[in-house]
Amino acid sequence: MRIDTIFIDGFGVWHESRLEPAAGLTVVCGDNEAGKTTLLAFVRAVLFGFETGQYPAVAGGRRGGWLEVTTADERRYRIERYGDRGGQGALSVTGDDGVDRGPQFLSRLLHGVEASVYRNVFAFRLEELSELKGLTEGGVAARIYGAGLGTGAASAITVESALKTEVAGLFKPGGSNPRINQLLRQIEEVEHQLSRVDPPAEYADTRSRLTELEADRERLASEIDSFGSERRRLDRIDAGWQPTQELRAAEEALAEEGDAGAGLEGAIERFTRLDAAVRAARERLDDATARLSSRRKHLAELDPDETTLAHRSQVEGLLEARAAVRGEAGALREAEQQLSSADRQLAETLSQLGAGWTVERVSGLDLSVATRAALGGRLRELIDGATRDLERRELEAATAEAAAAEASIELRSLDERMAGDFTSPLPVALHHVRRGPLVLAAVAGAGLLVAVALALAGATVAAGASAVLGLAAAGLLWWVSRPGATEAGDPAAARRAVIEERRAMISERLAQAARARDSTAAALVAARDASLAANAEWSEWLSAHSYDADLDRETVLSLFEAATAARATIRRREEVAETVGRLAARRDAFLDEAGVVLAALGRPVAADSLAAAVDALGNELREAQSAHESAERIAADVEDLAAEEARAAERNGGDAEALAALLAECGVSSEAELRERVARADRHRSLTESAARARQALATLAGHGDGVDRLVGEIAAVADIGEVRDRLSAVRADAEGATDRRDGVLQEIGALQSQVEGLEASVEASSARQQLADLVSRLEAEAEDWSVRRLAVALMERTRQRYEREHRPGVIRTAEEFLSEWTDGRWVRIIAPLGGAIDGLERADGRQVAIGALSRGTQEQLYLALRFGLIEHFAEEAEPLPIVMDETLVNFDEARAERTARTIERLSKRHQILYFTCRTSTPLQSQTVVRLQPPILAGAVGADRPPTVERVPAATDA
């Protein structure tokens, strides 16, 4: 790409200025402040954007302008950019067609060259030429080294640095933040925790303490046993002290007592018992004698009524009858009242039946169910049927009579009408006569047929007759009224014919009515006969059943009911009368018997006092019986008491003999003597028992066998039981203390055992170990990661060193060629680490000189050579870009400047070069020279007139 036109609308001191550089080398001359640097900055700004605050359009116009460029394929574009502030501003890239292709197209035109690369390599100022960092910026450095790496523009140094950073991020000796350092710290912490819990220090301590306590427990148990033995021994002595003293005293007393004599065992008891028996027998004898006397006296005082007692059974019978009669007296009175009431009721019932009715007549009536049924059934139907038939026949007779009378009246009326209207009723009569025989025959036939049919059907004669008459009348009517029966044509005749026909019909009806009347009259007679027969039969029935003959059936029925009730009353009255009779008879019998008995006892009394006399007799009998029984009982008592007295006297004698025998048996003569001897024997026995009790008590303490003797011997050795008891108290206190201590130990053992079990079940150590294992695993993994990165760093370092040694990057080699040419072979090699800063130069003799030790001119030649190397390298990949240089050769010595100028000229064959200089003479030989006139300054803020561009003949032209 080359720039054909530079047009500045407004940029620094420039305003509406135009410059048209040559395709190859253009030398732009201008004094200081003529705007050369501003022009260079303008080209950079249009291609890559404005720098903030730099180069405002102080001379006028809008800040910005455009470049017209032509690409290698001869396409022309205008790159136009305006903007007041820093940044991209308003950019347009238009071709000949005027279409804006946008910023991306500009990037394509520049072949991806970044701003920094262009500024440092293609368009640099004099002061920038000597800046080392310009060549170490990423983009430029990548251009220098990437060409030789086979991976594009990669920087081994960048990768190496990144890996080193990662390595340091994983581990740093003495560091704390890198991951491995953190893991180490965590591991140490967990290890410390483990040392605490695995094994748990407290477990060992606890087990140790537990062992001690178990030993204590055994020792204390032994102590407690020992105290127990001593306590039991002293307890025995203490408890055995008193029995031993008693044993000793009893044995001493027995020894002193000597032989108490034998055979007196129980003598006192026997004596006492016999003595008491003698006394008791005496008391009983005395008592029996006294009671015998008393009873005998009482017996003598008793005098029972023997007469009454002799009639005892009769009197008792009377008393029983008396009780019964007294009990029935109420019932008798009540029965008598009922009988009176029944009599009244019967009389009333009979009076209701009517005069002539007696008990006997009522009793003779047939009140059977059959009779009652006949009244309600057959007799009722007989009488009621006859009555109803008679009434019906009477009604029929009256009806027939009335019909005949009506027909007769009607006939007369019709005859009167005919007499008034017609002269002769003859034709009708003739007509009537002419047909008469036929009609009669037909009616007779029909009536006969109906009569037969009805007879077969079982109808009554009267009904059959009525039917025959009806049919005859109907046939007659039909005959008379049939069509053609009257003569047509004469109305009067017709009317007469109608009337005659009607008269005939009425006449017929009259005849029928007359026949009916006759018939019903006969039936009425028959009905009346039947009614009379029924009434005769009823009367006969009444007579047969003892009723009055003039009674109707309802009355008979009422009587029937009343007679039934009367008969019940009669029956009840008879029952009550029977009860009264029976009770009265019994009372009378009692009174008769009472009279007989009292008379027999010689106590005759009036009849009305018999009952009271019987009651008094009963009392006397009971008194006599009581006296008699008492006498008998006392007599028996007297006998018993006499016997008892005899027995008491006998036992008294026996006991006295036994008492005497006892005294003789004991060899004493008196009770006092016996008692003295017996008392001595009792003392001996008591002492013996006391000794036995004491020995038993000692046996309880010391066991049977010789244990008692040993205990007694042991106690005998005790001088002071008080000392023993003091010692016992002390031993008890010691034992209690030991027991308390043992309980405490047992409690502590229990607690420690729980603690041990808890520790044994703890997984704290396991968890910590697992955590430690995990941390170590992670450490291993991180260490491996670190190792891979660290080895990668080492690999990169070794490869880079080898590469630097064996493979010079093309850019460096080209630069070395330029430098060697410009310095006439003095400097042959550039010391340039792969991707790193340029270290220095190496002379043809191999001596290396650091950058800092080089002269400014040589440094600038080195950097220019590197830039040219890059430009050449860039041109190999893409279309060359315009190069803008500002006083590049000013610090070169003349010879080197000349040689460099040749290089620039040669370079301008492929690249468009704008070379800015303030000198009128340069070693460069250019066809195009442009002189810039400085602007006229009007004030501090800007130019009154911008610089001017003047194309001048080239030196060669001159």
Place this chain on the structure above:
Amino acid sequence: MPIEPFRFLHTGDLHLDSPFVGLTAEAPPEVARALRDSTLQAWQRIVKLALDEQVDFAVVAGDAFEHANRTLLAQVRFRDGLEALSAAGIPSFVVTGNHDPLSGWEPSVRWPEHSHRFGADAVEARPVIRGGREIARVYGISYPVRAVTENLALRFRRDADAPYAVAVLHANVGGQPGHMPYSPCTLSDLRASGIEYWALGHIHRPGVLSESGPTVVYCGNPQGRDPGETEPRGAYVVEVDSAGAAVPVFHATDAVRWQLLELDIGQVEGEESLVDAVVAAVEGAQHAAARPIVVRVTLVGRGGLHRSMNRGSLRDEVRQLAQERLPTEGRFAWIESLRDATRPLADLGSAAPATFLGELSGEADAGREALGRQVDTDSDEESAAAATWEDALEELYGNSRVRRVLHGRRPDRRRLAELLTDAERLAVDRMVESG
């Protein structure tokens, strides 16, 4: 002479209360608890197995505990198990190993009535009585200290009157690699003793070294505890017939099983599919194991996902998303970690030896070659080359704090070569990314 048939349980290397090795800090509580208690659980299963099988006796061939200083919990649980056997009339015979020598501290826990722990002074013989008759005689000797370099097997001699001889010993037969050469012995040594059955402990992988004459069996540990112990773990129930022929039958007792899965990303398209693939792989592994598992998934192979792997959090995210779809209770499947060993679709370095990446690849190759040589054949120059890489890790592994914690776990040369490969891959990826 025919003997009475009997049955016994052979276990050992319980390593009770030892932690579960792996990244388990993020595991939910139930998983963490199951992992923590896994060895104790396995021991309970062994006890149940002995009770269910109604064995006549049980032998424990050393390393019942992880630490010489037995932890209280481990000691109590071990005691409880032996007590349960004792209560059922099953006598037990225990020897100690290098992890739990008699010199270690042990809490004063009461030893069960019918359990015998052999001493370390001499081989002891204890009869097993059933119905008043001796059916077998158990011989054993414990480790007095951790490092027993004496060939203890030589001390065993069968008594002529023993009906059947079972020897219990913690030993390394035939110098098996990966295990300390404690009580080193050979099969010939064992054969010479006249013992019929050697109940051995120490090697954690269960196996029968010799089926007869004598029968020599490593019971293995009953619970795998780290990513190196992935196969089923358990104990043997040994049937001895009247002819004296022993048939050891293995019974898995592990409560949780380690699983190492490799998942090729070659056929996996996109991160979401990767989650699906991880879940499917883990579920398949769990189905096969039929118990809770802890899984370390390593992504391998070449594929487009390789570049994504360098994004720091991706693997964690994939692991988390996959874990969300897997059970974390009951028969859980816990993804311990998701590791990356994938490769780009094509190796950049090897394709262009003159480029920087080509140089880097060459440098790594040289490093691996130097590290791969046997130490004794190293020239000075090669030793120096290997030392360069070893020294690179000195900053970390030479640090006293790190050294104390990771004692014995500094990468050896073989591992260093593997790490160098990872480092190369990392460097190349970074170079390519930044390019």
